[in-house]
Amino acid sequence: MQAPPCKVVYVSGVGPDDGRRLVELGVMELLAHRAARVAIFRPLGRAGADPVVELLRARHNVATPRELSYGFSYEQAAVIRAKHGTDELVRLLVDRLHALCDQCEAVLVLGTDFSSGTIPDEPAFNARLANEFGAQLLAVVGGRGQQPDTLSADVWNAYRAYADQGCAVVAVIANRVPPEDQAALARSLADGCPAPAFVIPEEPALHAPTVAEAVHAAGGSVLLGDERGLARQVRGFVFGGALLPRFLTALGDGTLVISPGDRTDLLIGALAAHSAGSPAIAGVLLTLGQAPEEPILRLAGRIAPGLPVAVTQDDSFSTAVTLSALKGDLTTAGPRRIDAALGLFELHVDTAVLAQRIALGGRERITPMMFERTLLERARTPRLRDIVLPEGDQERILRAAEVLIRRAVCNLTLLGPEELIRRRVAELGLDLGLDLDHDGEHAARVRIIDPATSPLRERFAKVYARLRAHKGVTEAQALDIVYEPSYFGTLLVHEGLADGMVSGVAHSTAATLRPAFEIIGTAPGVSLASSVFFMCLPDRVLVYGDCAVNPDPDAGQLADIAVRSAQTAARFGIEPRVALLSYSTGASGSGADVEKVRKATEIVRALRPDLPVDGPVQYDAAVEPEVAATKAPGSPVAGHATVLVFPDLNTGNNTYKAVQRSAGAVAIGPIMQGLARPINDLSRGALIEDIVTTVAITAIQAQPSDAR
Structure with missing residues (x-):
């Protein structure tokens, strides 16, 4: 059968309990990086909506009709096979896949889950489907509880089993491997395996249930707590029965307290311990259907706001039996568990190699x-x-930090009193791995520095006083100035103790950038620091400069902004085609403002003759091909501009906000350019996703040129 025109990747295992959802999630993320229209197909599965399919559809805004994501249920497939044979079942599934491929660029196919018992030779059936679909196959082998030698043989056998049946095996993944065996297995598989082999260790946090899942499993009802509290992960259970002093010693971070409803002393004691910041429990589940009286509940709510307290009708023993077998699921616990899964996948699977094997190229x-x-x-x-x-200590910063650490994007340094930050982390139910000894080469880590008590403060005061001596700053004055977090953070970057800084959710732009201008300064050969916004429209990303820093640049400064903005665009994978904007296009207008833009365009052409640039150009002529054909025929930029340089701050700032609000664009920035080291500002209304993205950009700016 003819292969479909789009790229098809088939994820299949060789048996149950291989944790394949993590791999499916990671591969779908990989496809979505490189294709604008992606889809999911489950050829065979259980009747009804499939949680993995629905998760991936929602996460990646899959636009294809939901019914096209499903083939047949196991029961339907058994009937078709009995009446018409396996060939007819396969033909029907291929037809359904082709109908899906007609509407997208890439499809992730989810193989069978080895749970139905209705398919005689499941690996062979998956192999045949992968071949008939024209798919590239990624095989997953479960490693839980296996010895390295046995697992190594299983991985080789999985490759051979699929390759011998004609499958294009792009990689093999050993998943849920005991962490202590990971390195040995990776070395074994690196020696001569025909396809890339990756090893993902077992991560208990992925399977830890949330409080909401535990309460639901126990048939309980929530008395206190908010949505974020219910999303806390349960890492263990403590059963209340002892006297309060002994009981408190048994508490640990992430434990769910299960206690008879009449033991209000244990309830209040557990909540008070949590409020003190150590340990940060997950919540309290009261048994025997006994809810505390209203005054106790009000007190509990004041002691630990947001922390879940629930009640179940069952006794403690029955509740323990129910919860002992409870496992969390990637499809039901929201973005935190998803971030942890993606971080694990991306940390241990070389996605660049995998993308190359799948032949996923970049797209315009x-x-x-x-x-x-x-x-x-x-x-x-x-x-x-x-x-x-x-x-x-800011909530949005800490929530963004958890995402960044789970995704292993970068290391982080949080400034502020350590006790306060740890208490805030506990109150929010976050996991930043503060007490884990991570290898910074392989896993992201967080450190906390308190500028008020750090021994670096005196060193930084000397540095700052030296840098600002021309302004009459003394070491005594500098000691007070560097106590301010923005100054202390900037000095960490200046002294090479950190690679970049992001601030602004609780401070003004001036408070963030003033230390950067005073301490960091501009890069060699750069006379002007400026900024850009990445404007993410539905089908493209444009670069706007400068909408945040320079109020009224002259022609030379405007040319500098244009060149720096083009460099920034290229650094982040956007082909620079520069339009210097004005209220007229070409020679149609005159006046000082237009002449400034015209002169700036000439300077850019002299500085960068290789750079496609045009100006003055009106906005519509810069971005709309039909308008450009009329107003600027023959222009190398008009109609296709990717870098739009505004003549002044008033025009740029208002335009970016208008486009952001009216066109529904995602505005990322302002991103500083021209500084010797990366310092970036956040809007005080920045969302968690904005913080994550800005930190990622800052980390990229901090990379040497050969890493970009």
């Missing part, structure tokens, strides 16, 4: 989601950059 059409995911991918290098976040 870039969606906002593709651009943002590419940023996270590019920020992750063999040596993770260290980015300083001066506002270390």
Whole structure:
């Protein structure tokens, strides 16, 4: 049968319990990085909506009709095979896949889950489907509880089993491998395996249930707590029965307290311990259907706001039996568990190699989601950059930090009192791995520095006083100035103790950038620091400069902004075609403002004769081919501009905000350019996703040129 025109990747295992959902999630992320229209296909599965299919459809905004994502249920397939034979079943499935491929560029096919018992030789059936689909196959082997030698043989056998049946095996993944065996297995598989072989270790946190899942499994109801509290992961259970002093010693981070409802002393004691910041429990589940009286509940809510307290009708023993077998699921716990799974996949699977094997090239059409995911991918290098976040006790910063650490994007330095930050982390139910001894080469880590108590403060005061001596700053004055987090963070970067800094959710732009101008300064050969916004429109990403820093640049400064903006665009994978904007196009207008833009364009052409540039150009002529054909025929830029340089701050700032609001564009920035080291500002209304993206951009800016 003829292969479909789009790229098809088939993920299949060789048996049950291989944790394949993590791999499916990671491969779908890889496809979505490089294709604007992606889809999912489950040829055979259980009747009804499939949780993995629905998760991937929602996460990647899959536009194809839902019914095209499904083939047949196992029961339907058994009937078709009995009446018409396996060939007819396969033919029908190929037809359904082709109908899906007609509407997209890449399809992820989810192989059978080895749970139905209705398919005689499941690996062979998956192999045949992969061949008939014209798919490239990625084989997953479960490693839980196996010895390295046995697992190594299983991986080789999986490759041979599929390759011998004609499958194009692009890689083999050993998943859920005991962490202590990971290195030995990786060495064994690296020696001569015909396809790339990757090893993903077992990660208990992926299977830890949330409080909401535990309460649901126990048939309970929530008395106190908010949505974020219910999303806390349960890492263990503590059963209340002892006296309070003994009970408190048994508590640990992430434990769910299960206690008779009449033991209000244990309830209040557990909540008070949590409120103190150590340990940060997951919640409390009261048994025997006994809810505390209203005054106790009100007190509990004041002691630990947001922490879940629930009640179940079962006794403690029955509840323990129910919860002992409970496992979390990647499809039901929201973005935190998804981020952890993706971080694990991307840390242990060389996605660049896998993308090359699948032959996924870059595309001219870039969606906002593709651009943002590419940023996270590019920020992750063999040596993770260290980015300083001066506002270390802010909730949005801490929530963004968890995403960055789970995705292994970079190392982070949080500034602020350590006890306060740890308490905030506990209150929010976050996991930043603060007490884990990570190898910075392989896993992201977080450190906390308190500028008030750090021994670096005196060193930084000497440095700052020297840098600002021309302004009459003394060491005594500098000691007070460098206490401010923005100054302390900037000095960490200046002294090479960190690679970049991002701030602004609780501070003004001036508070963030003033230390950068005073301490970091501009890069060699750069006379002007400026900024850009990445404007992510539905089908492309444009670069706007300068909409945040320079109020009224002259012609030379405007030319500098244009050149720097083009360099920034190229650094982030956007082919620079530069339009210097004005209220007229070409020679149609006159006046001082137009002449400034015209002169700036001439300077850019002299500085960068290789760079496609045009100006003055009106906005519509710069981005719309039909308008450009009328107003600027023959222009190498008009109609296809990717870098738009505004003549002044008033025009640029208003335009970016208008496009952001009216066109639904995602505005990423302002991103500083021209500084000797990367320092970036956040809007005080920045969302968690904005912080994550800006930190990733800063990490990329901190990379040497050969890593970009």
